[in-house]
Amino acid sequence: MNRFPAYIALENRPVLIIGGGPSALAKARLMTAAQASLTVIAEKIDSETRAALAGVARLIERAPVVGDIEASVLVFIADGRDSQIERWVEIAQMAGALVNVVDRPEFCDFITPSIIDRGQVTVAITTNGAAPVLGRKVRADIEALLPQNVGSLAEFADRYRDAVKAKFSEHDRRLFWEHFFDGPVAAQVLAGDEVRAHEAMVALINRPREKEKTGVVHIVGAGPGDPDLLTVKALRLLQHADVILYDRLVSDEILSLARRDAERFYVGKAKANHAVPQDEIEARLVAFARDGKMVVRLKGGDPFIFGRGGEELETVRAAGISVFTTPGITAAAGCAASANMALTHRGYSQAVTFVTGHAKDEGEPDLDWAALATLKSTLVVYMGVSKASSIANRLIGHGRARSTPVAVIEKGTCPDQKIIKGSLDELGQLIEAGSVDGPALLVIGEVAALADGETLLSIAQQERLVA
Template identity: 45%
Template sequence: MEFLPLFTNLNGKTCLLIGGGQIALRKARLLRKAGAVLRVVSPKVIPELKSLMQPADELLSSGYDDSVLNGVFLAIAATDDEPLNRQISQDCHRLNIPVNVVDNPELCSFILPAIIDRSPVVVAVSSGGNSPVLARLIRSRLESSIPTSYGRLAHLVGKFRDAVKAKFSDIEDRRDFWEQTLQGPIAEMVFAGNDEAAEQMLSKAINQTELRPGGEVYLIGAGPGDPDLMTFKALRLLQRADVVLYDRLVAPAIVELCRKDAERVYVGKERSNHAVPQENINQLLVRYASEGRKVARLKGGDPFIFGRGGEEIEELAEHNIPFQVVPGITAAAGCASYAGIPLTHRDYAQSVRFVTGHLKDNSINLPWSELVHGQQTIVFYMGLVGLPVICEQLIAHGRNADTPMALVQQGTTVDQQVVVATLGTMVDAIAERPVKAPTLIIVGEVVALREKLAWYEKYDLSKPEL
């Protein structure tokens, strides 16, 4: 280990910054965020740096000499003058003042890492000065797994540390208590912005006579297929779950993102062939959560758009099971985007309507007269089997047979296929080629824009990224 990671308190301490350009500005912002008093030495200082300075700060335009090091807690050299940077480094080492020379690790006694700031939680990533760009890339990946609300959670824990210590004299009991707290409903309340309720629940939990793990359910929208379209929150909760119930429409690559030791339960449903009836799924969610387990209900698309999520949370609410609903990118948005079809466009469609291709009794008795208005895009979910009826009824109720339409198969995945035709020709078009679910049907003038906007098909997504 070339550098030992340390965190230091700069609040109210004088920090020397030699340089007045953009690099110095970036370092000044960082020091200012930590509460430092700035002493800036440079004949020329850009306006942005000047505006950052406060009355307690100093601006010395006469140039550098070692007298400016008096009373300094640390120093940063941010100039492009190599001899000057070396002199500053030598002076600081002689006076035992920590020094950082930007982009020159050999002259540094400390380095500035890439930072993930969730104050008071701070994560630092360093390459030892060898590759700051790599450190920033690692930081960007970590950003996605550390919610911005972790800072508020840390503040909440800080309020109750003494109370927990008084309640649990044994360090192992305290550790167990905090592990349950930081991975359970209390933390999730903070993440959802309900800090007051989280504080009340934590206070109540401390007064319980014993530790009891609490079960909960996460209804997670997995999106239309591409794992990269999952939200940060969806991924975080999925990787916490002890049990994962997943649908047929959830891509295998997404299921693989759950914990390796999690129990996986397939509850997929096809038209007229439900592997597990919905009522049984509802009961499974209640049963697993009642056992104290964290349950992820993983659904394709969005749980509340033709996903029957409403029925599932009704059952959970009746049994007082805590739950969260994590929205997902619905198939209409994802598939249309990857197919190069904007669902709305100022010149073609000012509204969009989502419709299920079959109802509860497997009929497709839809309000056809409402679906034929011009300047409107219609998206049919689960409409492959009923496609002939859809085309026939739209034409019969006044939609022009030349209206463009698209059928998207396995949208957003490497197996995506798009068939473009019209209301009058689509049935014949798919008769000449095998098409299988899941599919999405888009009807409207916006489909005509696909040839110009279909970015997805310009790339071979089956190949690794370069």
């Protein structure tokens, strides 16, 4: 580190910018955001700079004089010939000002970083001029990790600083705040619900000490498989969780994004093989939260689509524990995108229906076949692979055309995804020919004709080529 990062209070303090073009305007925008008392001087100030700074900066159209430069805390030089620049830098430095010359690091006392400005929370990033584009990329990465309302959270905490100080010893105060920022009240503030957060905060500060430990449960969708399809919020929660209970369809790549020291528990269910029964999963969520933990219940796809997320939410809430839900990209949306097939498409389908092909005790799914068969739209069947032939027969039996296009998408969005397409009457064969045995969706309807994918013919041709 050859420059020390520090934040300078500039409110109402004199800052000078020499220059009247786009570089000067860029610096002026930073300085007005910092509420500096800004003067812009140049022999020519362009019309865009003039319009943008009208009313927020003093604009002087002439060459700067020694007195202008001497009076400033910071001086930016965004314009000028080399001989002038050297002179201005010398005058400013003699007067004790810090100088920045745009694109001339050799003259700079300070540089302006890439900034993330969320009110009370500001982050500054610099590569010391070595790679400004990299600096902007780092900023984008950090920006994505910071909750939109993180500045409000800092302000919220600031309002209670004195109250917490009065109530707790120094050691307990630190624990209180650590617990607070991962807890339900902070989650409420981040969700924009400050009214309820204030009530909860007062209760939190005043509650008896033995009840100190109450955690929070986040029910989080992990998306269909590709880690890049995780939401920004899901990623953030994973990086803060103390405990993660995850399902079978959550990949190792996604788990590897979690906080390194988080406790992880596999509670997945394969068909007819419930590793941990549902009520046991719910009991664990409650127990971990009662132990003061920030718990993430991580589920494939979206937690509220064939994910039993609703049941878990009800149980946790009934236990008096704060619970929040973060949606995920459901398999149908992820698979459709991977197959380049819109689920609704003008001229093909104006609606989409999601059903489950799973049935209790391995029986037949209890669906309204007559209604599904007459739909002139897209039908997506989750968990339908083992019942694919009988689903096709039922739909055909109730009047859906045998030639209706279908697509079977296995492990959609993952590197080993498979897409096989054909017609409804060959659905069983498609699954057999494609040896589909992983998680897969059946998409039935005209849009399936648009899917990128293999057909029975192309599979047979490949086999002949290989044989």
